[in-house]
Amino acid sequence: xxxxxxxxxxxxxxxxxxxxxxxxxxxxxxxxxxxxxxxxxxxxxxxxxxxxxxxxxxxxxxxxxxxxxxxxxxxxxxxxxxxxxxxxxxxxxxxxxxxxxxxx
Amino acid sequence: xxxxxxxxxxxxxxxxxxxxxxxxxxxxxxxxxxxxxxxxxxxxxxxxxxxxxxxxxxxxxxxxxxxxxxxxxxxxxxxxxxxxxxxxxxxxxxxxxxxxxxxxxxxxxxxxxxxxxxxxxxxxxxxxxxxxxxxxxxxxxxxxxxxxxxxxxxxxxxxxxxxxxxxxxxxxxxxxxxxxxxxxxxxxxxxxxxxxxxxxxxxxxxxxxxxxxxxxxxxxxxxxxxxxxxxxxxxxxxxxxxxxxxxxxxxxxxxxxxxxxxxxxxxxxxxxxxxxxxxxxxxxxxxxxxxxxxxxxxxxxxxxxxxxxxxxxxxxxxxxxxxxxxxxxxxxxxxxxxxxxxxxxxxxxxxxxxxxx
Numbered sequence: 247x248x249x250x251x252x253x254x255x256x257x258x259x260x261x262x263x264x265x266x267x268x269x270x271x272x273x274x275x276x277x278x279x280x281x282x283x284x285x286x287x288x289x290x291x292x293x294x295x296x297x298x299x300x301x302x303x304x305x306x307x308x309x310x311x312x313x314x315x316x317x318x319x320x321x322x323x324x325x326x327x328x329x330x331x332x333x334x335x336x337x338x339x340x341x342x343x344x345x346x347x348x349x350x
Numbered sequence: 351x352x353x354x355x356x357x358x359x360x361x362x363x364x365x366x367x368x369x370x371x372x373x374x375x376x377x378x379x380x381x382x383x384x385x386x387x388x389x390x391x392x393x394x395x396x397x398x399x400x401x402x403x404x405x406x407x408x409x410x411x412x413x414x415x416x417x418x419x420x421x422x423x424x425x426x427x428x429x430x431x432x433x434x435x436x437x438x439x440x441x442x443x444x445x446x447x448x449x450x451x452x453x454x455x456x457x458x459x460x461x462x463x464x465x466x467x468x469x470x471x472x473x474x475x476x477x478x479x480x481x482x483x484x485x486x487x488x489x490x491x492x493x494x495x496x497x498x499x500x501x502x503x504x505x506x507x508x509x510x511x512x513x514x515x516x517x518x519x520x521x522x523x524x525x526x527x528x529x530x531x532x533x534x535x536x537x538x539x540x541x542x543x544x545x546x547x548x549x550x551x552x553x554x555x556x557x558x559x560x561x562x563x564x565x566x567x568x569x570x571x572x573x574x575x576x577x578x579x580x581x582x583x584x585x586x587x588x589x590x591x592x593x594x595x596x597x598x599x600x601x602x603x604x605x606x607x608x609x610x611x612x613x614x615x616x617x618x619x620x621x622x623x624x625x626x627x628x629x630x631x632x633x634x635x636x637x638x639x640x641x642x643x644x645x646x647x648x649x650x651x652x653x654x655x656x657x658x659x660x661x662x663x664x665x666x667x668x669x670x671x672x673x674x675x676x677x678x679x680x681x682x683x684x685x686x687x688x689x690x691x692x693x694x695x696x697x698x699x700x701x702x703x704x705x706x707x
Contacts, residue, residue, distance in 0.1 A: 247513045250410030251471040251497035256402045288363055289370035290422030291378060292452070293489060296479055297418045300491050304414065305516035312513055326412055328493055330477040338477055338491075 247312050248322040248349070255324070261350040264318045266343060269310025273303040274337035300340070304328065307342040320346035363423040371422030375448075382451050389458040393468045400470040400499060408499035409511035411464050415456025418479060419449040420489040446490055450474065453494040464511075466498035534592040538602045545609045552616040562690055563623060566675065566682035567653055569615050578610035622678035629685065634671045636662065642671055649675070650682065654689075661696045 254260070307328075315323050326344035333339050421441060429441040453474070461469045472494060479489040500511050556562065582603045632649055634642035640662045642652040652673070654662070674685040 248410055248511065249412040249513045251412060251473065251495060252400055252410060253398060255408060255410050256400060256404060256499070257407045288366050288423055289374050290367065290420055290425065291371075291374040293418045293420050293479075296489065296491065297416060300416055300418060300477075300479075300493070302521050304416070304493065306521045308412075308513070309515045309521070312515060322410075324410075326495075327473070328414075328475050328495060330475055330491070330493065332478060338479065 247315060247320070249308070249312070249326055249344070250322065250324050251326055253325050255322075255349070258349050260324075260347045262348040264315070264320045264346040264348065267311050267314040267318065267320070267323060267346045268341060268343035269307045269312070269314060270339055270341040271303050271306045271310070272333055272337055272339040273299055300330075300338070303338070303340045304342070307340045311342045311344065315344075315346040318346050320348055322347050322349045364427055365424075367422035367424035367427075371424055374422075375444075378448065378452075382448065382455065385455045385459075386451065389455060389462065391467060392458040392461055394454065394458070394472045394496060395468065395470050396472050398471055400497075401468070404499065406501050407503070409502040410497045410499055411466075411511050412495060412513070413457050413460040413464060413469060413498055414493060414495040415453045415458070415460060416491060416493040417449045417452035417456065418489060418491045419445055419452070421445050426488065442488060442490075445488060446476065446492065449476075449490050449492040450494070453492040457494045457496060461496075461498045464498055464500060466500055469496040469498050472496035532592070532594055534589055535594050535598060535602070538606070542602070542605050542609050545613045549609065549612045549616060562686040563619060563683050564686040565619070565622075566684050567650065568655070569618070571611070571615075574611045574614040574618070575607070577614060578607045581610060582606050618680050619683070622680040622683050623676075624678070625680075626676040626678035626683060629674045629676050631672050632675045634673060636665055636667055636669045636671055638667050642673070652684075658693050660700075661693055664696070 311323065311326075323344040323346050326342060329341045329343070331339050331341075425441040429439050432439060432441070454472075457469065457472070461467075473496065475493040475495075477491045477493075479491050502511065586599060586603060633645045634652060635645065637643050640654075640659060642654070644651065673689070675682055677683075
């Protein structure tokens with residue numbers, strides 16, 4: 247499964263468009279790490295715990311999108327976009343969506 | 351007084367925020383500049399279409415980089431003053447700028463490790479992580495992502511650049527994380543439930559019969575407590591590699607210790623009874639300090655529960671008291687049935703007097 251941000255790939259032709267596929271996950275902060283990060287807030291700087299959290303969320307959302315595309319029988323997803331929203335206090339949703347295609 | 355403490359904490363936070371925050375920001379910016387210089391040969395393009403003149407078939411690979419940056423108390427305090435007069439907020443501008451730079455640097459590093467020099471169609475995605483309602487400070491996440499094109503063979507079976515689904519560990523989720531799906535968690539909870547049922551059963555059984563067996567001079571609660579704590583710690587250490595989250599382990603430990611202590615109480619009593627000799631009557635004399643001194647010097651001095659002291663106060667000192675004793679592996683037991691009957695009769699005589707007609 248090839249993933250791409252681009253709308254088309256040079257020197258590769260698209261045999262078939264299989265529609266939009268998406269994967270999303272909602273993650274919230276761990277209470278323990280939340281307390282640690284509140285302490286970090288006093289001095290500012292990068293919050294590694296949250297960076298990891300968002301990274302893991304992104305990987306999971308991408309996994310789910312790829313699963314959906316594989317079920318459709320695609321071999322590439324083009325025009326991948328990520329969208330993040332804050333759902334509720336301390337929880338964020340990341341959505342990954344793209345166009346599933348068959349490249350020949 | 352409370353106000354003074356709050357003011358003091360506020361001032362401390364501001365000062366720490368100022369000094370450490372300034373230092374952290376400076377270090378971060380220096381590190382960023384170093385990383386950017388090292389990765390400056392990687393070009394990024396915001397254009398939607400890549401350079402179509404690149405010859406040969408290419409495989410696209412998605413590269414991402416993200417960063418979460420938070421600000422410190424001092425800067426937030428400054429920005430809140432700025433809000434009164436309006437205008438741009440350099441504090442937050444600097445925050446998002448640093449987050450963006452860090453995200454781009456990470457994306458470029460991912461592009462380099464994929465073996466490319468150009469990243470196309472770079473997009474930014476910004477989110478606020480902090481919750482303003484709970485008064486959290488500004489924390490912003492920036493995700494930068496784009497596509498690199500890697501030259502590939504024309505063979506369709508070449509899957510080198512295909513996306514590899516992230517493993518469970520990378521996602522931070524393991525199936526055994528759920529306590530109720532983890533066998534170790536379920537076995538521990540089942541054991542605690544079984545012990546609790548045993549304790550309840552024993553307590554009810556004791557109520558039914560006239561024979562009320564008790565430890566002489568009280569049960570060794572401290573010993574039982576320490577023993578159950580040791581058992582909990584040893585079990586925890588033996589199974590430390592199971593994928594049970596720490597919060598669950600602590601809760602299971604806290605449930606286990608009291609339940610185990612009570613079970614040991616009853617089990618000790620059973621063991622003592624099983625290994626004891628016959629019942630025999632032992633004679634004691636009531637002393638002034640409400641203890642019972644044995645007539646046979648081989649027996650220990652008995653100090654009964656202080657809950658019933660008012661009964662013993664009312665008795666004449668030097669009175670003869672008979673207790674049925676027997677001796678097992680864990681010490682003396684006595685039959686508290688007749689004594690309990692005397693306590694009840696005494697209390698029954700007391701209460702009508704207190705309650706009035």
